[in-house]
Amino acid sequence: MPSLKDLRNRIASVKATQKITKAMQMVAAAKLRRAQEAAEAARPYSQRMGAVLANIAAAVSGDDAPTLMTGTGRDDVHLLVVATAERGLCGGFNSQIARLAREHIRRLLRDGKTVKIITVGKKGADILRRDHAKLIIERIELRDVKQVGFVNADAIAKNITQRFAAGEFDVCTLFYSEFKSVISQVPTAQQIIPASAPAAPAADASASSIYEYEPDAGQILSDLIPRNISVQIFRALLENAAGEMGAKMTAMDNATRNAGDMISKLTITYNRQRQAQITKELIEIISGAEAL
């Protein structure tokens, strides 16, 4: 049985922890708002990019399409880009993405493919290093970046396209967490090379035929596809940032509540024990008086 002093110390320390988790929750909430705004602000660009790409892909015949779009025709070497958060304390956020990636890796390895991994974010690298340390070819950390900018995404995309041009892999898949809502983030795998062209709506088919292209459509397309990869990665990073903050907020909310429960339980024990001690002292006094 812990003494009264122990209980008092215990309650004080849980209260201090609760204050910290509470503060972290509020910080996450504020950052979440900012991340959501950033994700929303980036949406028009990626939407228009998708529309333009669909339009132009319909206009370019299969043979002219750049290899980034058609692929190398092989399916042997897979590059997995696993984007996670830089920091922990956000519930199952990082492990969920890592789990999806690990399942994917296992399946690919079973089928006899070669797998290479690029991790974006420290946490994913930490988790995947346990099982697949040899497969990780590069680790990108964005720890110093306060707000993910397009420049960061662009640098990663350039890295990937360069590797593709050097023939280091055939298929590239991006792992990130899609931000559905504050309480739900869905880990997602998205193939970015070869790029699956969004299907052009049938009504647009006639519109694309009257378009003039300057320079010609093939050249624009080969300019557009790498840019689209950057945009996809940028979007994934932003979704991740928002998702991380959402998950952190939920996790910290739970932690604060748990701390609250713990405090009330400890307080009850403390009070009971104090009462018991008082009763014990009273009995001692009374029985002492009776003995006289």
Add this chain to the structure above:
Amino acid sequence: MAQSFKFELVSPERLLVSAQVESVVIPATEGEMTVMANHAPVMTTIKPGVVAITVAGGKVDRYVVFGGFADILPEGCTLLAESAIHVDQIDRADIARRIKEAQEDLNDAADHHGRTKAEEYLGQLTTLQGAILPA
């Protein structure tokens, strides 16, 4: 008064301009072009340069863009810029930095094709620097 049309300038980070405008001068890769209402549908890549937007009412707004492409339709025009900054906020150090990066790219370029591209980009940037500096 000239007919106005919808113009949007979008960078990956945000939507910069969405307004009714009279005309827009776009630095297309194969030469500048002025877009007005009811322009024929054109899709073009753009080079680093200055976009001049004449808003309905006659006010001219200028933005510096660094690469991207434009989607022009009779009823509107969308400019997807890799990055775009208002002329007032442009920083000479920023352009100098980009030029330096382009120079490094040029030195790193492995094949002939890559070198031509890097050289072209560097040229466009230096022109841009020259165009803005007196301002």
